[in-house]
Amino acid sequence: MHILLIEDDAAVGQFIVDELDTAGHNCTWLRDGDSGLATARSTECDVLVVDRMLPGTDGLTLIATLRNAGIETPVLVLSALGEVGDRVEGLQLGADDYLTKPFAMDELLARLEVLHRRAGSAQTSAQTTLQVGDLELNLLTREVSRAGTPIAIQPREYKLLEYLMRHPGQVVTRAMLLEHVWGYHFDPQTNVIDVHISRLRQKIDRDFDLALLTTVRGAGYRLGEEQAEAPQ
């Protein structure tokens, strides 16, 4: 995917560029708000990564300007240690995701993938079922089945599975699950999510040869086969 990075810190910027390059992504790097805004308006890109504090136009103003101009490219805001409330403010101004520096590259990559795909699948939001391999989830009846066998599932497990199935083949981090499935942004002291995942795994994978829900070491979880770059 093509990523536009607007970041004034040389070390962080270079690091992200290198990492994205290693991960096989194409990255354009701009170092201030004004040229970043101009480039974002004139170039097609899949995801924007914007530092909050920028020389010239600051990150949040930049996003607001883009949104006002009708440009809906997903934006991930990077910020130095978030003051309380910063995150909410950023999301309210039109950012799609928010990540506090310094961050693990896995986390950034996972979030970029998700943003990218969400934008790609926006047109098909009218779908009524989700399918990953032989696992099916009916969004209307809230029924889950695998290879035709119905699976009894509890409400929170349903939300968890729905989120995973909306991002098939993508790495989903624990922080992302807490934010989107539970709706809270916080750091659990223990991997409390793991227990939920293993319960879900019991239900969807136990009686089947092929495990769909896998743990990605050090990063998070993935449902289904690892996917190649989504079609542009």
Added chain:
Amino acid sequence: MKALEVLSSLTFRYIAKYVTVLSATVFVLLAGLYAYISYSFFSDLSDTILEELETLQVVFSGQGIDGVGQYVEDQLAAPSSGRFYYLVTDAEGEVVAGNLGALPRYEQFTGGWLGFQLALLEWGETVDVDFLARPAALGDGFDAVVARNYADITEQATLVFRTLFRAMLATVVLGMIGGFVSAASTLDRVERLNQELSGIIRGGPGKRIDVARQKGYVRQLAEIMNKLLGQTETLMQGVKTVSDNIAHDLRTPLTRMRNQLVQLRGRVPDAEADALEGIIAECDDVLATFNALLRISSLESGGQFSGGGAVELQPLLEDVVELYEPLASERGIDLTFCAEALPSISGDRDLLFQLFSNLVDNALKYTPADGRADINLAVGEPGFLQVSLSDSGPGIPAEERANVLRRFYRLEQSRGAQPGHGLGLSLVQAIVHYHRGHLALLDNEPGLTVQVSLPLA
């Protein structure tokens, strides 16, 4: 304030010593004064006797023995007299004139003075009265003795002495009372200072002694203490800043290191893969510690919550319970939640979720299997909602309860036995204070009860 406290105070002891020395001095002075007064009275007494003898001698040399007899009779008859007693004898020792029948048994003093006692009739009864007397030869074998009693003189001296003694007694008593009062007032000031200082110890390093409430030298002391508190605060701030800076500055290189380690995945031999994951996990652990530390600092230094976000605690706590329920049942702990229908509070929902998830996390971590952890949401003191979490774990000894809220502090028994950084409760406290609430750790007998009071919106 107890009287005993006043009596044992330094000020009172100082004043008591001062009064004692003063009394001793006054006593010596009094003794000297008494001696002087007595001496001068007696010298007056002896002078008058000598004068009287001289008069007798003059009368004798002028008018002879008859003149002396007449003079003595006149003197004794005069109404103002009675001061002198006379005895005039001839060469044979026969009494010629005077009112002393014979010389009583006397004591011989130096300088030709005699002393004796004479029983006198006074107010209807006889009283032994001291006399001073002096004999002198008149000539032609006639001798005269003039005596004078000095009871009035000793009486006067005694009167003076008594007056002085009473003055001294008054000095001592008044001095002691003054000492007591001034010691009490000093103690009172010190007590107020004590109270202020205890308040500062409870209230945190930002507080200062109210100098305007103090007076005199206590005010100076208060000013110095305030300066000292200021320096302490600066030092504490410095230590915090340094540790925050370390955490902040180390986060970036540590993250970079972690990311480089992640890139090694798949490139190291399978045998080393586990070791690599172990190192990555360690990095995550250190990063989590740094993040928690910086989070606490940012909460503590960022003032208090001022936004208007309304949070309903009941659904939030239900979410916490729902999140932790699988973990609890996996560990064999009964996690329950009980709530009244209550109004919402003003707060940051992510932080509040963090707060209660930390508490539940702790309860699940320390409560043994088959135990229980109960969350209860109710109305607390006026204007507050109260969330209490009671577990059946080992609890925290009363003397350790303040300590466990300190950063990096961990109980001896949980060190090594349980994973953790010793920051969980510090973060809880920081979030509670950020919301203008307060936190109490209580004994659940057995187990721990954590009480979080949050102000209503």
